Ligand code: SAH
């Protein structure tokens with residue numbers, strides 16, 4: 001039966017479809033892509049591992065810095081490109097390692113400057129990343145995917161309809177960022193070496209479900225020997241995997257965003273199945289004990305769904321729930337896809353909700369719908385036709401040139 005989640009007035013609705021169940025254990029970090037022939041994935045190595053690899057090849061230490069820089073500051077997509085490495089070293093690297101970052105399959109530019117990238121992994125899967133420039137604020141943000149599909153089954157989210165296909169490796173996550181940086185330099189004409197200033201893990205997938213690979217990718221992204229992003233400019237968003245929020249607090253130095261989306265367990269259970277495992281009380285307790293650096297706040301994303309979670313009463317409950325947590329709320333009027341049955345609330349209701357939260361002293365911007373004309377706005381990412389129940393493409397990658405074969 002469809003759970004009956006109601007709100008005030010004549011816009012009262014019930015949820016349009018049954019929530020999906022979690023398809024995997026959200027605490028288990030499963031395998032990502034591994035090269036089939038036993039070679040190492042060079043893009044996934046951290047600096048110390050590159051250093052050891054170079055030493056084990058009998059090369060001098062400065063070669064490690066050179067190689068790491070080719071990979072993570074110059075975004076090389078093949079060993080061949082590394083023109084100042086001796087040919088013999090390039091050959092040894094190609095014997096031992098694979099360099100096969102995702103390739104750009106398609107770029108869709110939006111009239112508002114956003115760009116949606118469809119990227120193809122070496123085993124023929126697709127993920128999307130969205131570039132969101134805000135030149136006035138000096139910010140060029142990439143919305144990054146962490147998995148192919150998502151296991152969390154949120155009823156309003158298009159990515160959920162793909163189911164969970166697989167985790168992205170650290171190298172694939174890095175490859176996403178690197179390919180976009182390179183495209184911005186080569187196609188858009190922005191100045192290098194790193195046009196992107198900010199990263200938000202708000203693309204396809206639940207980043208904390210892919211904790212090990214996320215952590216490894218972040219380590220390189222924040223490394224001065226690599227792209228050197230500032231930890232203040234990197235945000236990881238989660239649907240609420242409580243033990244992993246605690247772990248993120250201990251092990252990751254980035255900003256945290258929580259997709260809250262409801263103010264009662266009844267509504268949140270129906271929208272986000274993860275809530276049945278860790279409810280609002282457990283989630284907000286994890287937020288309260290999350291170690292925040294001076295001046296930092298937790299961002300709460302709140303997708304406004306017409307007649308479901310957008311009442312004035314919800315806004316007041318939200319304020320009560322966030323008491324004691326240094327927070328900022330991003331209000332996101334639902335981006336309609338036509339597939340889920342949910343609707344965007346009328347503008348007056350969005351404004352009423354915003355004003356209540358704002359009056360309580362919590363910053364609550366209504367997020368602009370960037371990239372809507374290219375279906376690149378929040379929650380619109382899904383590359384259908386690659387559900388895990390379909391027969392998987394064979395990982396036929398593994399050429400050092402990174403061209404892939406699958
Ligand atoms: N899985 C993580 C990271 C993805 S973020 C998470 O859920 O936090 C994707 C964000 O888009 C989430 O905050 C989600 O609530 C929101 N979202 C999903 N579908 C949406 C839609 N159709 N319109 C607006 N926001 C949506």
Ligand code: SF4
Pocket residue numbers: 150151152153154157158159160203204205206238239259
């Ligand atoms: Fe996954 Fe986030 Fe979409 Fe939920 S909202 S299905 S956690 S991507």
